[in-house]
Amino acid sequence: MLEIIIYAILFMLLATTLALFYQWFDRKIHARYQHRVGPLITGPHGILQPLADLIKLLTKEEIIPEGSDEKVIYISAILSVSLVLFVLLFIPIFSYKGLLSFEGDLLIIIAISVIVSLLMVIAAYSTKGPFSNIGAARTLELIISYEIPFILSVASVAILVRSITISEIVRNTTNTLPPVIFAPIAFIAYILSTVAKVEKVPFDIPEAETELGAGWLTEFSGRTLAMFRLSLDLKLFFMASLGAVLFFGGTGLGFSINPFIDPLIAFLIFFIKVTLIVFIVTTIRSIVARYRIDQAMNIFWRWIIPLSILQIILIIVLRCFEIVQI
Amino acid sequence: MIDALIIITSFMISLIFSLLIFMLGNRRKRYDKYPFLSGESLKVGRIQYSIRWVYYVFLLVALDAAIILIAISSYYISIFAVLYLMLISLVLLFIPKAR
Numbered sequence: 001m002l003e004i005i006i007y008a009i010l011f012m013l014l015a016t017t018l019a020l021f022y023q024w025f026d027r028k029i030h031a032r033y034q035h036r037v038g039p040l041i042t043g044p045h046g047i048l049q050p051l052a053d054l055i056k057l058l059t060k061e062e063i064i065p066e067g068s069d070e071k072v073i074y075i076s077a078i079l080s081v082s083l084v085l086f087v088l089l090f091i092p093i094f095s096y097k098g099l100l101s102f103e104g105d106l107l108i109i110i111a112i113s114v115i116v117s118l119l120m121v122i123a124a125y126s127t128k129g130p131f132s133n134i135g136a137a138r139t140l141e142l143i144i145s146y147e148i149p150f151i152l153s154v155a156s157v158a159i160l161v162r163s164i165t166i167s168e169i170v171r172n173t174t175n176t177l178p179p180v181i182f183a184p185i186a187f188i189a190y191i192l193s194t195v196a197k198v199e200k201v202p203f204d205i206p207e208a209e210t211e212l213g214a215g216w217l218t219e220f221s222g223r224t225l226a227m228f229r230l231s232l233d234l235k236l237f238f239m240a241s242l243g244a245v246l247f248f249g250g251t252g253l254g255f256s257i258n259p260f261i262d263p264l265i266a267f268l269i270f271f272i273k274v275t276l277i278v279f280i281v282t283t284i285r286s287i288v289a290r291y292r293i294d295q296a297m298n299i300f301w302r303w304i305i306p307l308s309i310l311q312i313i314l315i316i317v318l319r320c321f322e323i324v325q326i
Numbered sequence: 327m328i329d330a331l332i333i334i335t336s337f338m339i340s341l342i343f344s345l346l347i348f349m350l351g352n353r354r355k356r357y358d359k360y361p362f363l364s365g366e367s368l369k370v371g372r373i374q375y376s377i378r379w380v381y382y383v384f385l386l387v388a389l390d391a392a393i394i395l396i397a398i399s400s401y402y403i404s405i406f407a408v409l410y411l412m413l414i415s416l417v418l419l420f421i422p423k424a425r
Contacts, residue, residue: 001335083340222352227395
């Protein structure tokens with residue numbers, strides 16, 4: 001038990017570090033797309049900038065606007081970070097198995113990831129600011145748009161691999177072609193859902209800064225804002241990690257070199273796959289302009305959901321006729 | 327039993343970890359007499375939207391999470407996946423029209 005506690009703490013520190021690293025990576029790549037240099041001053045190539053931003057927000061004075069429900073905001077802020085950290089424990093980073101693993105853990109991950117989005121809505125509704133309220137309403141509208149394609153894309157891989165346990169999915173896809181080859185539409189749906197889930201352009205409608213200030217985050221300050229920002233960073237890392245596990249085979253190496261080196265190689269493979277997914281997300285946010293909420297809903301409901309359903313039907317056909325051997 | 331204990335412990339650790347980050351922050355806070363962080367003394371304007379949206383989203387999410395259990399836990403029999411898709415399509419038909 002003590003071993004688990006120590007590993008969990010170390011893992012959470014690593015996850016937080018990686019989340020901040022991917023925020024820096026995202027900002028740097030986004031800046032390069034716009035012919036800017038991006039973060040540069042803090043640390044080598046500005047790599048410590050996200051940490052500096054987090055510390056700055058944490059040390060700032062907090063302002064509670066009149067009429068806000070303070071307790072609900074605090075609980076939402078703390079839970080939104082802790083729940084993402086908790087689901088990250090299920091992601092295998094150093095081997096085919098995560099720190100936590102049990103039969104059907106994929107379902108728990110999906111359910112908790114939805115709760116995190118709803119926590120942000122609840123927090124935003126707890127303030128009286130109109131920007132927060134519009135942001136929260138937009139988040140709700142976006143949730144019903146991206147949540148179904150997200151679950152359908154995860155279900156596509158689960159049906160393809162015939163497992164709802166992450167460790168089994170990684171193990172089964174290690175020595176075969178990655179599931180993204182058989183489920184490309186599901187991968188596209190997953191990436192678009194990721195962009196919407198982490199509120200990046202073109203689906204950053206809940207916090208559209210040119211329209212709503214900071215959207216649902218407008219009335220938060222100090223450490224509450226720091227927690228929500230950290231939660232969004234962790235969510236990006238989590239979604240990219242889950243994508244790497246489901247569509248690219250995660251840490252799968254297929255053969256053993258040395259018991260001491262294997263975890264490091266597994267981590268390196270995982271890191272490259274996650275970086276690739278974050279790069280795709282950043283590229284999308286750099287080259288596409290923001291949609292209006294009705295346009296975003298149209299994209300998901302008229303195109304992505306029917307295509308995701310088609311993908312599932314295709315996978316069912318592939319499985320029924322034993323065309324795919326995973 | 328041990329698995330459940332490990333999961334609960336891990337969740338508690340993640341909760342304590344995030345609570346620590348939160349507690350590390352500046353505890354000084356100021357209660358503003360205005361409803362906006364910017365300090366403007368404007369009237370609070372509630373946004374006109376239907377509460378049915380909120381109920382609908384919660385219903386959809388609850389149903390989604392519940393039905394997926396039936397859908398992909400029985401991945402050997404594909405009829406459950408088809409059933410899942412049919413139920414989701416049914417839910418989509420009930421989306422509130424007015425906002």
